[in-house]
Amino acid sequence: MKSVSLNDFINRLHIMKKNTVTMNDVAEKTGVSKTTISRIINQIPNAASKDTTEKVLKVIDELGYYPNQVAASLKRTTTRTIGLVMGDIENPFYGLVIKGVEEVVRSSGYSLILANSNYDMAAEIELCMLMLSKQVDAILVAPSGSSSCNQYAAVFERQTHLVFMDNYIPGCNVDAVMVNNFKASKEACNHLISLGHREISFIAGTPKKISSDDRTRGFLSALNEKYGSSVTPVVKNGDYTVAGGYNCMKQLLEMPEIPTAVFIANNLMTVGALGAIKDAGLRIPGDISVLGFDDMNWYSINQPSLTAIDQPAFEIGKTAARRVVMRLSHQKQPAPEIIQLDARLIVRDSTAPPRSHRITPKS
Amino acid sequence: MKSVSLNDFINRLHIMKKNTVTMNDVAEKTGVSKTTISRIINQIPNAASKDTTEKVLKVIDELGYYPNQVAASLKRTTTRTIGLVMGDIENPFYGLVIKGVEEVVRSSGYSLILANSNYDMAAEIELCMLMLSKQVDAILVAPSGSSSCNQYAAVFERQTHLVFMDNYIPGCNVDAVMVNNFKASKEACNHLISLGHREISFIAGTPKKISSDDRTRGFLSALNEKYGSSVTPVVKNGDYTVAGGYNCMKQLLEMPEIPTAVFIANNLMTVGALGAIKDAGLRIPGDISVLGFDDMNWYSINQPSLTAIDQPAFEIGKTAARRVVMRLSHQKQPAPEIIQLDARLIVRDSTAPPRSHRITPKS
DNA sequence: TCATATAATGAAATCGGTTTCGTTAAACGA
DNA sequence: TCGTTTAACGAAACCGATTTCATTATATGA
Numbered sequence: 001m002k003s004v005s006l007n008d009f010i011n012r013l014h015i016m017k018k019n020t021v022t023m024n025d026v027a028e029k030t031g032v033s034k035t036t037i038s039r040i041i042n043q044i045p046n047a048a049s050k051d052t053t054e055k056v057l058k059v060i061d062e063l064g065y066y067p068n069q070v071a072a073s074l075k076r077t078t079t080r081t082i083g084l085v086m087g088d089i090e091n092p093f094y095g096l097v098i099k100g101v102e103e104v105v106r107s108s109g110y111s112l113i114l115a116n117s118n119y120d121m122a123a124e125i126e127l128c129m130l131m132l133s134k135q136v137d138a139i140l141v142a143p144s145g146s147s148s149c150n151q152y153a154a155v156f157e158r159q160t161h162l163v164f165m166d167n168y169i170p171g172c173n174v175d176a177v178m179v180n181n182f183k184a185s186k187e188a189c190n191h192l193i194s195l196g197h198r199e200i201s202f203i204a205g206t207p208k209k210i211s212s213d214d215r216t217r218g219f220l221s222a223l224n225e226k227y228g229s230s231v232t233p234v235v236k237n238g239d240y241t242v243a244g245g246y247n248c249m250k251q252l253l254e255m256p257e258i259p260t261a262v263f264i265a266n267n268l269m270t271v272g273a274l275g276a277i278k279d280a281g282l283r284i285p286g287d288i289s290v291l292g293f294d295d296m297n298w299y300s301i302n303q304p305s306l307t308a309i310d311q312p313a314f315e316i317g318k319t320a321a322r323r324v325v326m327r328l329s330h331q332k333q334p335a336p337e338i339i340q341l342d343a344r345l346i347v348r349d350s351t352a353p354p355r356s357h358r359i360t361p362k363s
Numbered sequence: 364m365k366s367v368s369l370n371d372f373i374n375r376l377h378i379m380k381k382n383t384v385t386m387n388d389v390a391e392k393t394g395v396s397k398t399t400i401s402r403i404i405n406q407i408p409n410a411a412s413k414d415t416t417e418k419v420l421k422v423i424d425e426l427g428y429y430p431n432q433v434a435a436s437l438k439r440t441t442t443r444t445i446g447l448v449m450g451d452i453e454n455p456f457y458g459l460v461i462k463g464v465e466e467v468v469r470s471s472g473y474s475l476i477l478a479n480s481n482y483d484m485a486a487e488i489e490l491c492m493l494m495l496s497k498q499v500d501a502i503l504v505a506p507s508g509s510s511s512c513n514q515y516a517a518v519f520e521r522q523t524h525l526v527f528m529d530n531y532i533p534g535c536n537v538d539a540v541m542v543n544n545f546k547a548s549k550e551a552c553n554h555l556i557s558l559g560h561r562e563i564s565f566i567a568g569t570p571k572k573i574s575s576d577d578r579t580r581g582f583l584s585a586l587n588e589k590y591g592s593s594v595t596p597v598v599k600n601g602d603y604t605v606a607g608g609y610n611c612m613k614q615l616l617e618m619p620e621i622p623t624a625v626f627i628a629n630n631l632m633t634v635g636a637l638g639a640i641k642d643a644g645l646r647i648p649g650d651i652s653v654l655g656f657d658d659m660n661w662y663s664i665n666q667p668s669l670t671a672i673d674q675p676a677f678e679i680g681k682t683a684a685r686r687v688v689m690r691l692s693h694q695k696q697p698a699p700e701i702i703q704l705d706a707r708l709i710v711r712d713s714t715a716p717p718r719s720h721r722i723t724p725k726s
Numbered sequence: 727t728c729a730t731a732t733a734a735t736g737a738a739a740t741c742g743g744t745t746t747c748g749t750t751a752a753a754c755g756a
Numbered sequence: 757t758c759g760t761t762t763a764a765c766g767a768a769a770c771c772g773a774t775t776t777c778a779t780t781a782t783a784t785g786a
Contacts, residue, residue: 020440022772033736038774046733064520070436070498071772075741077383079433081476081497089465095458102452102479111497113444114477116465134444134474135433157427242660268660275664297605297631298659301638303666385742396766401744409763434742438771 021065030059041067073135081111082324083131085141087119093267093294093313094142097165100317101140108325110137119144119206121151128155138324142166146208161327165320167211168338175327177320177339179311181211184343185218185263188291188309191345192261193226196353197289201234201259203248203269212240215265215293234259238269245272253280260288260354267294270306285352287359295346304349311343384428393422404430436498444474445687446494448504450482456630456657456676457505460528463680464503471688473500482507482569484514491518501687505529509571524690528683530574531701538690540683540702542674544574547706548581548626551654551672554708555624556589559716560652564597564622566611566632575603578628578656597622601632608635616643623651623717630657633669648715650722658709667712674706 027034032052039047040056048056059065073079082105086094098114105112113131117124121144128139138161149171155162156172168176192200202219205212216235223233236251238244245264252259253276264270270292277284284290284304292299295310319339327333390397395415402410403419411419422428436442445468449457461477468475476494480487484507491502501524512534518525519535531539555563565582568575579598586596599614601607608627615622616639627633633655640647647653647667655662658673682702690696 020772024772034773035736035775036734039735042774047735049734052734066492066496068437068498068772069496070433070442071741072774073433073741074431074437074743074772075774077741084477088462089452090455090458090462092453092455092458095453095455098477099451099453099479102477106478111493112477114447114461114465114475115469116462129429130474133429133432135431271661271664274661278664278666296661298634298637298661298665301634301641302661303641383742387742397743398745398766398768399764402765405744410765412764415764431742434771435744436771437742437773438744440771 021063023065023067025063026056026059026065029063030056032056077135078137079135080109081113081134081136082321083113083115083128083134083136083139083141085115085117085124085127085131085139087117087124087142087144089114089116091268092296093311094166096313097142097317097320100314100319101165101321102317104318104321104325108321110325117144121145121147125151125154128152132158132160136160137328138162140165140320140324143169144209145206146170146210161324163320163324163327165316167209170210173336175320175323175336175339177316177323177341178211179316179343180340181214181343182218182221183340184309184311184345185215185265185293186222187218187345188263188293189219189222190226191307191347192263192289192291192351193222195261195289195351197261198227198231198354199234199257199259200261200263201236201252203236203238203245203252203262203264203273205238205240205265205269207237212265219263238265238272240266240268242268242272242275245269246276247272249273249276250280253277253282258282258288258359261351262288262290264290264292267292267296270294270308282359284350287355289351289354291351299346300348302350307348307351308346309343310346312341315341384426386428386430388426389419389422389428392426393419395419440498441500442498443472444476444497444499445684446476446478446491446497446499446502446504448478448480448487448490448494448502450480450487450505450507452477452479454631455659456674457529459676460505460680460683463677463682464528464684465680467681467684467688471684473688480507484508484510488514488517491515495521495523499523500691501525503528503683503687506532507572508569509533509573524687526683526687526690528679530572533573536699538683538686538699538702540679540686540704541574542679542706543703544577544706545581545584546703547672547674547708548578548628548656549585550581550708551626551656552582552585553589554670554710555626555652555654555714556585558624558652558714560624561590561594561717562597562620562622563624563626564599564615566599566601566608566615566625566627566636568601568603568628568632570600575628582626601628601635603629603631605631605635605638608632609639610635612636612639613643616640616645621645621651621722624714625651625653627653627655630655630659633657633671645722647713650718652714652717654714662709663711665713670711670714671709672706673709675704678704 023034023037026037036048037056040053084101088094102112113136115127117127124144131139140163142165147169149169152169152172162174164176166178204216220233236248238248264273282288292306292308295308299306299308386397386400389400399411400419403416447464451457465475478490480490487507494502503526505528510532512532515532515535525537527539529541567579583596599611601611627636645651655669655671658671662669662671
């Protein structure tokens with residue numbers, strides 16, 4: 001019987017009307033007007049005498065009053081909330097970007113509304129609109145693909161502050177923060193070239209996505225500068241997924257002449273590619289060198305440790321958030337720009353000079 | 364000069380007062396009252412004639428009107444927003460939990476406010492309060508440690524719906540969703556025992572955190588059931604960090620008799636531990652078997668592939684979110700319960716029978 | 727000393743929706 | 757045919773803050 005009455009008690013607790021102490025209650029109990037109370041809460045200088053302030057604060061404490069920010073937001077026409085739309089929050093790279101964003105956003109006095117688009121471009125826009133109707137002050141988005149700019153027109157019409165991260169939609173003329181993909185990719189490829197590789201294959205990401213295409217271009221550029229038309233680069237499309245990486249790698253390993261090195265455009269595809277190499281029974285870097293875009297915390301403890309391009313994910317998030325906060329606090333708005341941070345190549349053991357022995361694909 | 368005028372244009376765009384089409388504008392243009400328009404937007408049955416509805420929708424479309432949810436929330440006293448407080452959004456495990464939460468929350472018509480506590484217990488409470496003042500309808504939190512329940516008192520006073528994930532604060536009497544840590548941990552340890560191991564060490568997480576202690580208890584229980592007091596289990600405290608895992612493992616490898624197997628209480632510490640083993644030049648599983656809590660996508664492609672306990676992180680998030688949505692939609696509130704999902708042991712190559720050779724710690 | 731600045735305060739309007747009461751007219755039931 | 761629903765609307769109150777515009781008292785300056 002005891003448990004029944006406990007349940008009842010809990011039910012009542014939950015159904016009970018929410019504890020709604022409003023500013024009116026404080027006003028009534030103190031005999032001070034809402035105006036003054038509001039000023040005290042918002043710490044307006046010279047708004048209330050020491051006496052009044054103390055009295056009000058005491059009552060606020062007694063009643064357990066805390067201001068309803070929804071009401072405040074309505075009148076202020078600003079919610080001090082920023083929207084964040086990501087393609088895949090599960091990916092540790094994006095996780096770190098989010099962490100960076102969150103840190104800056106919160107320490108600047110804003111909150112974060114998060115949504116996951118699952119790389120669905122239509123959903124992405126939809127989510128932006130939803131956030132706008134929730135009156136976010138600005139939106140940060142990691143665009144999934146290359147929606148043309150006019151798909152974002154609906155968002156622009158609302159004239160919010162918009163900042164892209166990790167990728168951008170061309171022609172949109174908004175701030176974007178990302179790594180210098182072309183440069184990083186070229187540097188990575190040059191590393192392989194400097195080791196003596198010629199037959200380098202590239203497992204690319206989502207086609208037509210700017211960030212992805214930049215990586216491809218960087219790869220091709222390095223190869224072309226060194227070898228011109230004497231080598232025909234092999235580029236496969238892995239769509240940034242583990243499965244995609246696995247399949248691409250498998251295809252590469254079925255070529256008559258297996259490449260001596262692979263460069264893989266992101267972390268998930270690298271996992272897939274490593275799986276395919278393992279399944280094929282090949283050794284890294286003895287049989288094939290492997291270099292991945294995105295560094296992961298386990299790359300250094302992998303056998304062999306993996307050479308990778310380290311994107312400053314945390315910094316990307318922080319920079320983008322700072323940009324947004326800047327736009328929200330300054331009146332003067334600098335022209336939107338594409339801010340490119342530098343990635344850095346971390347050379348480890350998975351890249352080595354090309355094999356001298358022949359490998360024939362099985363099956 | 365061209366660029367200057369462009370900048371000016373952009374500046375004006377941003378400074379320009381926000382495009383504020385309100386319901387009043389729609390009312391004026393259609394000659395229909397706000398009341399009816401509100402009803403049409405909220406699709407109240409039998410609220411407006413076909414004619415009126417069409418007319419209103421047309422004007423809404425023309426004006427590009429979209430409702431201000433802040434205003435709506437104020438009157439409704441519900442924001443259809445749920446708060447989410449995590450310890451570390453960078454950790455892929457939590458990333459997946461968040462993803463699960465987000466999916467359910469959004470598909471149920473709610474939005475998500477996300478905050479990262481960096482495992483700071485005081486910040487955790489602070490963030491809950493912040494969210495409450497933003498009038499979230501409920502809060503999901505992955506409690507960092509074992510704050511006593513009365514630290515959460517401030518949150519409870521507000522009578523929101525609160526659901527814990529991954530861990531819980533004893534005595535709080537709220538819903539909690541997590542894995543059966545004791546059972547999973549015991550099963551893992553039994554797996555090692557069944558391979559013949561006696562000298563099994565455990566690298567534990569944050570002490571006094573329930574979820575962590577449950578894992579330790581599970582480990583100890585298995586060991587005790589098998590060997591009683593004939594073995595003295597070695598438990599180190601790694602605090603759930605990579606560095607912690609590394610240090611603990613290093614200490615273990617400096618013991619006079621190195622354990623034949625280690626069981627590590629989470630993914631980050633496993634990375635650290637693997638690093639220490641690699642640095643020591645030991646072979647897995649030849650010299651030592653390794654088993655980690657939390658499965659990662661790269662465990663299967665690691666050399667050797669890693670035996671691990673796979674927590675249903677996505678499911679944890681979804682379950683917790685569903686619980687919250689349930690509480691928000693039903694009047695009748697079932698008693699809070701601790702929902703324990705089953706983790707599963709995935710046996711791979713990092714666990715094998717104990718070595719037969721002796722290893723002496725160097726230095 | 728008198729005009730003026732400043733501190734300290736409050737009444738009432740406002741933000742942009744939702745909701746409560748009405749009201750009217752048409753449909754329905756007996 | 758007459759009372760009763762039900763459909764289709766609207767005026768005005770309301771949600772809980774902020775902000776504008778006054779007002780009063782006190783301090784300051786010339």
